[in-house]
Amino acid sequence: MSHTDRVVVLVDMDCFYCQVEENLNLSLKGKPLAVVQYNAWKGGGIIAVNYAARDRGVTRHMRGDEAKQKCPEIELVQVPNVRGKADLTKYREAGKLVANVLQSFTGLLERASVDEAYLDITEAVAQRRDSSKGEIQLNQIKNTHVAASTNMDFLYNLYSSGLCDENNLKLAYGAVIVEEIRAAVFEQTGYTCSAGIAHNKILAKLACGLNKPNKQTILTNDNVQQLFENLPVQKIRSLGGKFGASLSEDLGVATMGELSKVSEKELRKRYDEKTASFLFNIARGIDLEPVKTRLVSKSIGCCKTFPGKNALLTAESITHWVHELAEEISERLQKDFEENNRKAKQISIVFSQEVNGKDVSNSRVHPLTSHDVEKIAQDTFGVIKKNCMKPNGSFCVKYLGIHASKFEECRKVNAITSFFKVGVAKNERNSVVETKPEDNVLDSTVELDENSSDLIFLNEKDVDGNASKDSISNEIRTEQSDKKESFFLQYFENLRKSKSPVKRDFNTSRILEESVEEEAMPGTSTTEDAEVCEECSESIPVSEMATHKDFHFALKLNQEESLNRKTVAATTTKNKDSGIKPKKRKSHDMPHNSLTKFLKNNYADESIGNVRLCSECNRNIPENEFASHLDYHMAKRIHLEMNPVKSAPISEKNAINSAKKGKKGKTSSGSSKNLTAFFKPVS
DNA sequence: CATTGTCGAAAA
DNA sequence: TTTTCGACA
Numbered sequence: 001m002s003h004t005d006r007v008v009v010l011v012d013m014d015c016f017y018c019q020v021e022e023n024l025n026l027s028l029k030g031k032p033l034a035v036v037q038y039n040a041w042k043g044g045g046i047i048a049v050n051y052a053a054r055d056r057g058v059t060r061h062m063r064g065d066e067a068k069q070k071c072p073e074i075e076l077v078q079v080p081n082v083r084g085k086a087d088l089t090k091y092r093e094a095g096k097l098v099a100n101v102l103q104s105f106t107g108l109l110e111r112a113s114v115d116e117a118y119l120d121i122t123e124a125v126a127q128r129r130d131s132s133k134g135e136i137q138l139n140q141i142k143n144t145h146v147a148a149s150t151n152m153d154f155l156y157n158l159y160s161s162g163l164c165d166e167n168n169l170k171l172a173y174g175a176v177i178v179e180e181i182r183a184a185v186f187e188q189t190g191y192t193c194s195a196g197i198a199h200n201k202i203l204a205k206l207a208c209g210l211n212k213p214n215k216q217t218i219l220t221n222d223n224v225q226q227l228f229e230n231l232p233v234q235k236i237r238s239l240g241g242k243f244g245a246s247l248s249e250d251l252g253v254a255t256m257g258e259l260s261k262v263s264e265k266e267l268r269k270r271y272d273e274k275t276a277s278f279l280f281n282i283a284r285g286i287d288l289e290p291v292k293t294r295l296v297s298k299s300i301g302c303c304k305t306f307p308g309k310n311a312l313l314t315a316e317s318i319t320h321w322v323h324e325l326a327e328e329i330s331e332r333l334q335k336d337f338e339e340n341n342r343k344a345k346q347i348s349i350v351f352s353q354e355v356n357g358k359d360v361s362n363s364r365v366h367p368l369t370s371h372d373v374e375k376i377a378q379d380t381f382g383v384i385k386k387n388c389m390k391p392n393g394s395f396c397v398k399y400l401g402i403h404a405s406k407f408e409e410c411r412k413v414n415a416i417t418s419f420f421k422v423g424v425a426k427n428e429r430n431s432v433v434e435t436k437p438e439d440n441v442l443d444s445t446v447e448l449d450e451n452s453s454d455l456i457f458l459n460e461k462d463v464d465g466n467a468s469k470d471s472i473s474n475e476i477r478t479e480q481s482d483k484k485e486s487f488f489l490q491y492f493e494n495l496r497k498s499k500s501p502v503k504r505d506f507n508t509s510r511i512l513e514e515s516v517e518e519e520a521m522p523g524t525s526t527t528e529d530a531e532v533c534e535e536c537s538e539s540i541p542v543s544e545m546a547t548h549k550d551f552h553f554a555l556k557l558n559q560e561e562s563l564n565r566k567t568v569a570a571t572t573t574k575n576k577d578s579g580i581k582p583k584k585r586k587s588h589d590m591p592h593n594s595l596t597k598f599l600k601n602n603y604a605d606e607s608i609g610n611v612r613l614c615s616e617c618n619r620n621i622p623e624n625e626f627a628s629h630l631d632y633h634m635a636k637r638i639h640l641e642m643n644p645v646k647s648a649p650i651s652e653k654n655a656i657n658s659a660k661k662g663k664k665g666k667t668s669s670g671s672s673k674n675l676t677a678f679f680k681p682v683s
Numbered sequence: 684c685a686t687t688g689t690c691g692a693a694a695a
Numbered sequence: 696t697t698t699t700c701g702a703c704a
Contacts, residue, residue: 017704035704037687045686047704060704061686086688091704113690113703241701301689308684348697363697401688
């Protein structure tokens with residue numbers, strides 16, 4: 001086990017926010033561009049600058065006005081303002097998109113920020129080495145640089161000099177793979193990125209910054225010393241701030257080369273064990289920190305500053321802004337729950353206030369038991385009031401923040417029930433928590449057919465553009481499928497019309513089921529009138545009866561379909577035509593007789609007017625169709641849950657990896673567990 | 684008045 | 696648990 005065993009990659013999107021804006025408004029491409037938040041004061045604060053603008057001397061930390069001075073033709077795009085504050089949703093969504101592409105190459109991926117991720121591709125490199133025949137050619141690393149060397153020398157030393165270094169060979173294969181990764185990112189998202197390839201995270205990060213944009217850089221171990229000779233210590237991650245500065249000062253070292261000459265003893269004298277060994281190692285290019293598997297953030301927060309005369313002085317202004325923040329965090333937590341099947345158990349309320357001329361900042365934690373905006377807002381205000389209100393009832397708050405953390409995975413509920421009751425399916429790709437045994441237990445309302453590979457929503461070319469190799473062909477699509485699709489369409493139509501949000505139990509997330517049961521109990525019914533359902537004899541509120549009937553309808557469809565599928569499976573290989581009805585469709589009163597057609601009709605043409613980028617499939621969707629489009633993705637997830645497939649929809653590479661690792665994870669009856677197993681750390 | 688808004692990690 | 700630091704758009 002050596003510190004050079006791993007192949008670690010850092011992928012960093014080029015001026016990410018600018019790219020996001022350019023891709024949303026193609027007329028911006030090629031022009032100098034900066035993204036600013038707010039613009040009332042001196043043209044707003046610049047938070048991203050594209051390379052055309054950098055060439056003209058525009059930098060971050062400038063105000064919009066200064067940028068205009070430097071470069072009059074610069075385009076300044078504003079971060080959207082929602083609820084009175086900058087809203088970064090767009091960029092988070094774009095970041096997710098990228099992360100999902102990266103994840104298709106390895107589950108051993110650690111998202112470091114909205115636009116950066118570390119990948120450990122040691123496994124993939126080993127496989128590529130095994131399967132590759134000849135030598136790596138120059139044209140396989142066209143967009144690659146080698147730090148402190150050249151591609152020619154690098155390959156020459158690998159193959160022609162008799163000096164072939166095992167470690168460098170691994171990095172070379174790493175670079176070949178990263179070329180592919182970056183190409184995939186561009187192909188699937190339209191964004192360019194840069195990358196660093198090295199044996200550890202710190203060096204990968206460093207390497208990445210050496211050649212930008214849209215380039216990648218190998219930093220071999222034997223080029224570290226040369227690179228470090230004149231490298232300011234501040235360039236090393238975690239040494240860019242106060243500590244790095246004090247270190248430079250205290251040890252009298254400006255470069256990493258100088259740091260490497262400081263004795264271990266000297267370091268231990270000045271710093272604690274951990275810090276000393278970190279410094280000693282990194283000065284030699286050694287960093288043992290592993291790449292962790294984390295695709296989703298550990299906390300979700302929002303905040304706003306109120307500088308100078310904007311300070312909040314009254315209870316009214318405080319409650320106003322607390323409300324705005326509570327709304328945002330509630331919305332984001334709810335979305336996160338739907339995507340990741342988890343709920344935060346704690347919020348921390350951060351605030352700073354002016355106390356006799358000085359800004360003092362504090363934070364307090366508070367249990368989080370609901371996504372309800374009012375509840376969050378009231379709790380938060382309570383904390384602020386308690387800590388910030390002066391005797392005369394006034395305030396002087398200059399900063400407010402709410403951050404949710406301590407996420408816990410929610411119990412999984414029966415798939416079809418959860419669809420109708422919660423309307424949510426867990427997105428397993430974003431799971432980070434090891435699945436508990438109970439999570440895999442599905443209530444047996446519907447018998448799940450393990451052999452099911454019928455992906456109703458995944459035809460030969462599904463909306464994601466992925467070939468769904470396991471899907472049955474169109475010929476054997478059943479009428480049932482068509483009915484079901486129509487049903488889903490209708491269901492979502494109804495769902496949108498009846499805006500009434502479903503009640504959910506916050507802790508179990510299966511509320512609907514329980515709340516319906518509760519409402520069915522005599523004496524506990526709400527003020528609303530109820531009717532007895534003919535199918536199940538339960539008492540159902542009138543307003544929910546239509547949905548409830550849909551539930552029974554879908555239940556039947558699913559059962560019938562399950563049976564049909566078995567017939568199909570038994571007969572298709574011999575005679576495709578036997579066993580099921582031809583796919584002749586009756587369109588009767590339904591507006592569209594298949595979801596595919598529906599989507600084609602609605603989304604195939606070029607979009608006009610306002611569009612939104614769908615983070616799931618990276619398509620520009622007309623704004624007014626967006627809700628419907630999201631419903632489609634939800635339906636697909638739900639369908640996949642109801643009809644688990646054996647092969648997970650991820651790259652073959654991962655499937656092979658997983659198979660190689662063997663053992664547990666293969667016994668699951670559903671796709672969920674398999675997917676979870678794929679993305680566990682190698683340990 | 685003034686970068687701002689988010690994240691993660693670790694010290695205190 | 697609270698505060699501080701470092702990072703990045």
